[in-house]
Amino acid sequence: MGNCLSGSDLSIDSNPSLFKRPSNSFSDQERSENSCRVSDGLKDAPIRSRLKVYSYAELRTATRNFKPDTILGKGGFGTVYKGYYWMDHQEKTDQSGSSRMIIIAIKKLNHDQTMQGLREWKCEVEFLGRLSHPNLVKLLGYCCQGNELLLVYEFMQRGSLENHLFRRNSVIVPLPWEIRVKIAIGAARGLAFLHSSNNQIIYRDFKASNILLDGDYNAKISDFGLAKFGPNEGDSHVTTRIMGTSGYAAPEYISTGHLYVKSDVYGFGVVLLEILTGLRVFDMERARGQQNLVDWARPYLKRRNKLRLILEDGLEVQCGMEVAFMAAKLVLQCLECEPQKRPSMEQVVLALEQLETFKEKRPKNVRIW
CATH class of the missing domain: 1.10.510.10 (Transferase(Phosphotransferase) domain 1)
Known part of the structure; x- marks a missing residue:
């Protein structure tokens, strides 16, 4: 070669930033419609049984309404927050059978994302929803509600x-x-x-x-x-x-x-x-x-x-x-x-x-x- x-x-710029992506962004309505189509593609996939579908309210509560002091980092996709989530009796519990709290990491898609952002969200769910290995971060679940797209991971201390x-x-x-x-x-x-x-x-x-x-x-x-x-x-x-x-x-x-x-x-x-x-x-x-x-x-x-x-x-x-x-x-x-x-x-x-x-x-x- x-x-x-x-x-x-x-x-591209010599700084270590992402390669340029499409700049066209969606209106809230367009973004919501595209989000639904992304989620629909997951309904019959094996990942549905492996991942928890979180409500937006659950994740908002876990992060205290996405307060700035819960931010772990920011990237091209969006912002990652630290959250505290109480698992109910239908989920994994401790030996006493009572609910317990776990720490999670929540990645929230920016509202001004392009179609590329939606593709990356779906790609993340499809790959990590199927793959399991000690050296791959564990995806616990996701949220696709209205125009909100979020991913929930194990917390890496x-x-x-x-x-x-x-x-x-x-x-x-x-x-x-x-x-x-x-x-x-x-x-x-x-x-x-x-x-x-x-x-x-x-x-x-x-x-x-x-x-x-x-x-x-x-x-x-x-x-x-x-x-x-x-x-x-x-x-x-x-x-x-x-x-x-x-x-x-x-x-x-x-x-x-x-x-x-x-x-x-x-x-x-x-x-x-x-x-x-x-x-x-x-x-x-x-x-x-x-x-x-x-x-x-x-x-x-x-x-x-x-x-x-x-x-x-x-x-x-x-x-x-x-x-x-x-x-x-x-x-x-x-x-x-x-x-x-x-x-x-x-x-x-x-x-x-x-x-x-x-x-x-x-x-x-x-x-x-």
Whole structure:
């Protein structure tokens, strides 16, 4: 395919924001009618029996009328709120048989969303309503009432990997090496599961903000709004409109619109690079020539004596240069310009598991952070 595209080759902003989407929005009536059509398509699907259909009143109560202090985050789809929901006697109860409260995350579609937003809502329900895996976030149910579209998920106590890598404060401290590897393995297993399913599923938007962490730092992939079924038997790719997040999208997808299963592997390589360096894939505040992390870091990943220059402070001491260099080689394999040269996600999982168990002789009594 030739050389990989650099940040300057993209016909989008260099900031890591969503690719441009249609700007036409609906009136309340049009949006309500479209919402109903989306919901109607779910009525006979197997997901109806697996997911709870929440009323808008239930979710409004759970979030205290969607108060600002319950907001967990905002994205292209809408706003995510933290909610407290009381399960009644018909739902799961504790051993005493009484109702109990659970914490949930509620994603509320923006009212000014386009048809793309409605498609992403339905896509999320259809994929997560059918799929179940320890490394995929669990969709508990949804609400489609009038012109309101909401999704209800299990609550992930430690938020996103993005927060732990890039938004540190007195509460969020740098992740130790063992936790970083654990997170990478969990996310890789989630992608491997999608790729090995009966109808291969291409996730299409793998990035640090879509990797959520529970209380034990178990990683779960979230946000399936852009997920797509893989190619038919005999085909190598699907052709689709280019969507995703700048910096994480594979070069062949950006240049041709051809989406391969291994296009996800490229995105995983970018995230693994962020895990090693603690740096965002794009940062216009970095020095000239360093703003695109993949382009800047690639030469450093190839040589041990240069690798330590881009590792996040403290990681070399924790894992040792041998392990760090093994991780760097895996990053380079995932970032191969041609998709057929990249490893499968199953191979990535095996490589990461070897990293996790590899023991290197390191100095004793070395303080870490």
